[in-house]
Amino acid sequence: MTHAPHDKLREPLAEIAATCSLPQALETMGERWSFMILRASFNGVYHFEEFLEQLGIARNILSNRLTRLVESGILKRAPCVDDRRKIEYRLTDKGHDLLPTMIALRQWGEKWESGVPSNPVLVDERDHRPIGPISIRAHDGRVLTHHDLCWMNLSDIATADSEEADNSVIKRIAAV
Amino acid sequence: MTHAPHDKLREPLAEIAATCSLPQALETMGERWSFMILRASFNGVYHFEEFLEQLGIARNILSNRLTRLVESGILKRAPCVDDRRKIEYRLTDKGHDLLPTMIALRQWGEKWESGVPSNPVLVDERDHRPIGPISIRAHDGRVLTHHDLCWMNLSDIATADSEEADNSVIKRIAAV
DNA sequence: AATTTAGGTTGCGAATCACTACCTACTGAA
DNA sequence: TTCAGTAGGTAGTGATTCGCAACCTAAATT
Numbered sequence: 001m002t003h004a005p006h007d008k009l010r011e012p013l014a015e016i017a018a019t020c021s022l023p024q025a026l027e028t029m030g031e032r033w034s035f036m037i038l039r040a041s042f043n044g045v046y047h048f049e050e051f052l053e054q055l056g057i058a059r060n061i062l063s064n065r066l067t068r069l070v071e072s073g074i075l076k077r078a079p080c081v082d083d084r085r086k087i088e089y090r091l092t093d094k095g096h097d098l099l100p101t102m103i104a105l106r107q108w109g110e111k112w113e114s115g116v117p118s119n120p121v122l123v124d125e126r127d128h129r130p131i132g133p134i135s136i137r138a139h140d141g142r143v144l145t146h147h148d149l150c151w152m153n154l155s156d157i158a159t160a161d162s163e164e165a166d167n168s169v170i171k172r173i174a175a176v
Numbered sequence: 177m178t179h180a181p182h183d184k185l186r187e188p189l190a191e192i193a194a195t196c197s198l199p200q201a202l203e204t205m206g207e208r209w210s211f212m213i214l215r216a217s218f219n220g221v222y223h224f225e226e227f228l229e230q231l232g233i234a235r236n237i238l239s240n241r242l243t244r245l246v247e248s249g250i251l252k253r254a255p256c257v258d259d260r261r262k263i264e265y266r267l268t269d270k271g272h273d274l275l276p277t278m279i280a281l282r283q284w285g286e287k288w289e290s291g292v293p294s295n296p297v298l299v300d301e302r303d304h305r306p307i308g309p310i311s312i313r314a315h316d317g318r319v320l321t322h323h324d325l326c327w328m329n330l331s332d333i334a335t336a337d338s339e340e341a342d343n344s345v346i347k348r349i350a351a352v
Numbered sequence: 353a354a355t356t357t358a359g360g361t362t363g364c365g366a367a368t369c370a371c372t373a374c375c376t377a378c379t380g381a382a
Numbered sequence: 383t384t385c386a387g388t389a390g391g392t393a394g395t396g397a398t399t400c401g402c403a404a405c406c407t408a409a410a411t412t
Contacts, residue, residue: 020215022282030206036198052390098284113200123328139307149300149301261410262359
C-alpha cells in the first residue's frame with residue numbers, strides 16, 4: 001500500500017459505530033471527493049484521466065480515493081479490453097446501492113441550496129419522466145413526515161411486533 | 177468569525193456545481209462530523225456538552241462545525257430559557273429535510289457494512305413498525321431499480337413531457 | 353465572594369489536502 | 383525492435399485541517 005492508514009484519527013467514532021452503521025457508512029463515503037467520484041461513476045466516467053478532468057481533483061488524491069473506494073468494494077477495477085493499459089473503474093452492486101443516498105442528497109441540495117433542478121436528470125426509462133422525491137415511507141408505502149415518526153430501541157421492537165410498545169417509545173421527533 | 181473560510185481549496189467543484197446541486201449539498205454536509213452531529217440532533221441532543229460527550233469530538237472542531245451548520249441554516253441557535261448560559265442547537269426545516277439522506281446512508285451501511293440494524297430504529301408512530309427501505313420511485317410511486325433508470329438532459333425533458341424523447345436519452349444505467 | 357458550569361478560543365503537533373514534477377508499464381507506429 | 387506517447391500512479395513540498403490540551407468569559411450556584 002502507498003501509506004498505511006492512520007486509524008488513530010478515526011477512533012472516536014468507534015463507540016457509536018457499535019450501535020449504528022452510519023459511522024461505518026461515512027468511513028469511506030464521508031471523505032471529500034468520494035461522493036463526487038461516485039456521481040461521475042453514475043454518469044459514465046470510468047477512467048482515471050476522465051475523473052481527473054471532470055472533477056479537477058489532484059492526481060494523488062484521486063489515486064488515493066479510487067484505491068479506497070475499491071478497497072471498500074464500492075468500485076471495482078477491471079482491465080479495459082480495447083486498450084490493456086487502461087483500467088476501468090466500475091460501480092459494484094454495493095456502489096450502485098448508494099444511488100438513493102446520492103439522489104436524496106442531491107434533491108436536498110436542489111431544494112435548499114441551488115433552488116433549481118440538477119443536470120442530468122434521473123428519469124424513469126418507461127416514460128422518461130423524472131423520478132419522484134426520495135422520501136421515508138412506512139412498511140406499507142405511506143409517505144411519512146417527521147411528525148409521523150419516532151425512534152425506538154431495537155430491543156423493544158423485537159418483542160413488540162403488534163402494539164403495546166408505547167412505553168418503549170424513546171421520543172417523538174420534535175416538530176420544528 | 178473565528179477564521180475566514182479559504183475558498184481556494186474548494187474551487188474545483190465550482191464548475192460542476194453550476195449544473196448539479198450535489199457539490200453544494202456537500203459543501204457543509206460533506207465535512208467530517210457533520211452527519212454525526214446531525215444524527216445526534218435527530219436523537220435529541222441539543223447542547224454543546226452533550227454533543228461533546230456523545231461524539232467524542234474535539235471542542236474546537238465541534239464549535240467550528242456547529243457554527244458552520246448554523247451558517248448553512250441546518251441548525252439554529254436558541255438561548256435556553258431555563259439556564260441562560262445554555263444554547264440550544266435545534267434542527268431547522270432544512271435540517272429536518274436531511275433525514276431521508278441520513279436514513280438512506282444508514283440503511284446502506286446496515287446492508288453492506290455492519291449487516292445488522294442500527295439502534296435506535298426509526299418507526300412509524302402509528303403502528304410502531306420500522307420504516308421501509310429508502311428507494312427511488314417513479315412519479316407514480318413504483319419502486320425503480322437502476323435497470324429502470326436512465327439519465328436525461330434537463331433541456332430535453334422540458335419539451336418532452338409525454339414521449340418521443342428517445343433520442344435525448346443520454347445513457348441507460350449500466351447493469352453491474 | 354468563591355466555585356461550578358456552559359460554551360468557546362488559542363496554541364501546537366500530527367495528519368491530510370492539493371499542486372507540481374517525476375516515474376513506469378504498456379501500446380502503437382516506423 | 384526501437385521509440386515516442388499514453389494511462390495510471392508515486393514523491394516532494396507547502397497550505398489547510400484535525401485533535402488534544404490549556405485557557406477564557408459569562409452566567410449560575412453555593
